[in-house]
Amino acid sequence: GGSDATQSDLLRARMRLSLQEHLWEFYRNNVNIPTDEQTTARRAALDICAELRVFLHAKLPDMPLREMYLSGSLYDELQVVTADHAQLMVPLVLEKNLWSFIPGEDTIMNVPGFWLVRRENLEYFPRNSSYWDRCMVGGYLSPKSVLEVFDKLVAGSINWPAIGSVLDYVIRPVVPSETLTLEVQYETDRKLYVDFLPLLVMEDGTSLIAKPHRLAAERHENLWRQSFRVPETARLRALDQEDGGCRCACLKVAKAMCKLNPALNRLNASQLTNAILLLSEKEGDWTLEALADRFLQLLRALVGHLEAGRLPCALNPKVNLFCELTEQEVDELGYTLYCALSDPEELLRT
């Protein structure tokens, strides 16, 4: 009868309370990175970036690039567990009249969130009118070929041991790597991975990055990936600022959980960010006291999205942020998270 309901309500309330404490403890002990560790990592990344700028200016003065810059979670207080990676953004300059951008949904591949960059006006401006024509494959600018240009330079012709010894780091290109990555050992027990990320910015501000589609590599080889990172992160932060909310804290806890559990490694920051943005459209209470409730709700929402095989991007619902997972990966993620619903603390154990 009535007293049973009250009993189980009480029990549930107590479980939530302890999960709440547990989450904040996990946040303090595992998620959060000490300030000095972040500072040292940022300095190492900056030193490398400065060296690369000097090298590229000297070696390839006519390569049309805008200034390279560092970005990623290390730069907006969203990195978790260890300060161990950053992206070096390398914006390419494309001639407006020579290149056009075709959204993935308008191509035979039909993949929203990816784009083709087509070379135009070849009859009036023949091959090599644009510096980037050297990276043209079948009439399109190939992100793979752009990466290869930088790979040859960065991995092939820079004397990293010499630069490393001046900076007092051990620097080496990571091979093989899907993108171009430098490993920087900046203290005896600390390593930083810096990803080289060529970037195109369209006139309306849309950003495309040279990060290959994971599946069906050959068919998708010429696709550029639209990056939503800047606007999605900004939206999350703005929502938190409006109501003093815990969305960023919730994101960081979820990121750490995925980083520390091999079964969840496939879930990335963008998927988690968008799941929280979607949840924010339905759920208003993001006060610090509601962290446990929202965290459980996030897990439940992710299970639901995985069951549907679809996680729409909050900034463009046509984009399915699960489109690069295999069916088996979707099943495994769903299973792991489903099990976690009854014992969420298991995933926070370290």
Ligand code: GDP
């Ligand atoms: P974290 O690596 O989980 O801490 O997440 P981040 O928020 O730092 O995201 C980094 C990942 O997003 C990398 O895999 C990047 O390749 C990818 N990414 C996509 N767009 C961008 C972008 O505009 N900037 C950066 N830094 N990374 C991006």
